[in-house]
Amino acid sequence: MDNIAFWIMVVAWIFVIIWVPIIIYSNRKLHPRALFVLFFAEMWERFSYYGMRALLTLYMVKELFNHLGQGEADSKALGIYGSYTAMVYLFPVVGGIIADKILGFRKAILFGGILMMAGHFALALEGMYFGGNMQLFFLSLAFIIIGNGFFKPNISSFLGKFYGVNDSRKDGAFTIFYMGVNIGALLAIVTCGYVGEEISWHYGFGLAGIGMLAGLLVFWLMGPRAFGKKGINPSQYDIDEEINEKEDVARLEAGSEAILDAHMREAESFEKYTSPNLKRNQWLAIIGTLIFIPICAQFLNLSDVVTVILLVLSIGILAVIFVMSLKQDDKSKKERMWVIMVLFVFHAVFWALFEQAGGSITLFTERNIVRHGIPASTFQFFNSFFIIILAPLFSYMWIKLNSSGKEPSTPMKFVLGLFFLAVGFGVIVIGSKYFAVEGMVSMVFLIAMYFFHTTGELCLSPVGLSMITKLSPAKAVGFVMGAWFLSISLANKMAGLIGELTAGEDVGDTAPPSETLSVYANTYLIWGVAVVLGAALILFLMVPLLRKWMHGIH
Incomplete structure (x- = not known):
């Protein structure tokens, strides 16, 4: 086992060391330098996140809850995992607002990275010196959750500011950026997964913290030269965009006098946002965040409460977006926000099934896949590997289709994403029901599932951010x-x-593979195939209306 896992890790590192320079060199003249700085920062941040994610469910089942029966341990671990990953993506709502109004993108990204790094190192210490201390375990996860809330949405938003609204390079840029996400994920899974499962769980968690440190250093040291003045203050983007628009209009309509007036308005606005009040508010935001972290930790063990909160928040946020849409000054802006609301729902359906990868699919791999000595956590790397291979092809494909007027609309790309997700689960169901031997399925079916899921992800996720x-x-x-x-x-x-x-059911530690396989296959057939295909069909029927609402934005 050691040799196989070790050589997978070595090959992955060699592949990335060769592949990344090729991608950067081939795109250096097409995209601004900021893309590549953000690419590296996000790559190392994702190394930290996916390094921990690869181990978390297995660690809870095998270590924290090993005194429980298999069914009870699975249920408890998957409940905590679901709450953790849900909260990881919940707090970007708040992190986005704080960056917009108080910190600015650059400070928010650095602050979030520091919190995440602290969480990873605390998680390593929990096992090394405070084994089984659930409060420290939850507190460590809370640091990562809150830190991600500041880092994740703002680095994506920041990248968007380096491209125009209808810039044909934007989808390609986000696809390359998304490849950086998955390079970090691939390296994390094969490295932290190997170290965690074969050497020590907590060394694996510690490596994730080192990855986050690397991401912070890239952003801090290389950012100023690549970003210029963008993102320094919360209002800077709005000022830059407004002044650029005013200058364009002024040059065409009124000459240099209007340009001077625009610059004076910029100076007045900028002075307001660089006052001592801003510094005070930034410190209050940071202190308030630190106080909230222990509170966040307590919710990780309250699965039902988190579910209710998320449902209420989702309905509330959709209502806020709807009210915002009604306040827009023209019909096109209003209906574009309606598109976001509709795709919100189908986006959630996609990720509810796709994210089985870090939870139930990892346990399925552990128990029902013929792994030939490869650690179960290592198989998650196939998703990242396929993205690294396919992302440049998708980026090129979207640009070529765009130039010929044949590129699918964003809603249609969502339909394709859902379809390929269902196909992936269909492959697993077929392998489980017709090709299993004594409850064990060939890894070929699992790898094929990851291929189709990755294809679906590339259709949906990067273009969703864009x-x-x-x-x-x-x-x-x-x-x-x-x-x-x-x-x-x-x-x-x-x-x-x-x-x-x-x-x-809780059958202790002796559940035979044939029994667990039946449960996995039936669950994936209902939710992964039937529900997802149904959602894809509904969205397909809505595509013409959504395209109309987008008013030319492609």
Whole structure:
């Protein structure tokens, strides 16, 4: 086992060391330098997140809850995992607002990264010196949750500011950025997974913290030269955009005098946002966040409460977006926000099933896949591997289709994403029902599932991020991006609940593979195939209306 896992890790690192320079070199003249700085920062941040994610469910089942029966341990671990991942994507709603109004994108990203790093190192210490201390375990996860809330939405929003609304390079840029996400994920899964399962769980968690430190250093040291003045203050983006628009109009209509007036208005606005009040509010936001972290930790063990909160918040946020849409000054802006609301729902359906990868599918891999000595956590790397291979092809494909007028609309890409997700689960169901031997399924079916799921993800996820920056009002893009991550938050909690359906009855530690396989296959058939295909069909029928509401934004 050691040799196989070790060489997978070595090959992955060699592959990334060769592949990343090729991607950067081939795109260096097409995209601004900021893309590549954010690419590296996000890559290392995702190394930290996915390094921990690869181990979390297995760690809870095998270590924290090993005194419980298999069914009870699975249910408890998947419940906590669902609450954790849901809260990871819940707090970007707040993090987006705070960045918009108080911290600015750059400070928010750095603050979030520091919190995440502290959480990973605390998680390592929990096992090394305070084994089984659930309060420290939950507190460590809370640091990661809150830190991600500041980091994740704002780095995506920040990238969008380096491209125009109808810039044909934008989808390609977000696809390359998304590849950075998955390079970090691939390296994390094979590295932290190997170290965690084969050497020590807590060394694996510690490596995740080191990855976050690397991401912070990239952003801090390389950012100033690449970003210029963007993101320093919360209002800077709005000022820059407004002044650029005014200058364009002024040059065409009124000459240099109007340009001078615009610059004076910029100076007055900028002075307001660089006053001592801003510094005070920034410190209050930081202190308030630190106080809230222990409170957040207590919710990780309250699965039902988190579910209710997420449902209420999701309905509330959709209502806020709807009210915001009614206040827009023209019909096109209003209807574009309606598109976001509709896709919010289908986005949640996609991720509720896709995110089984870190929960029930990992346990399924552990118990029902013929692994030939490969650790169960390592198989998660196939998703990232396929994205690294396919992302440049998708980026090129979207640009070529766009140039010929044949690129699918964003809603149609969502339909394709849901369809391929269902196909992936269909492959697993077929393998489980017709090709299993004594409850064990060939890894070929699992790898094929990851391939189709990755294809679906590339159709939906990166273009979803790009869509938010195109359809959102300029002054609320951070909030709407945070709301978009709320749909993933709701999805992750749903994923935990669906995952708990695979726990079955509590049969102790002796459940035979044939018994667990039946539970997994039936759950994936109902939720992964039937429900997802139904959602894809409904959305397909809505595509013409949604395209009309987008008013030319592609």
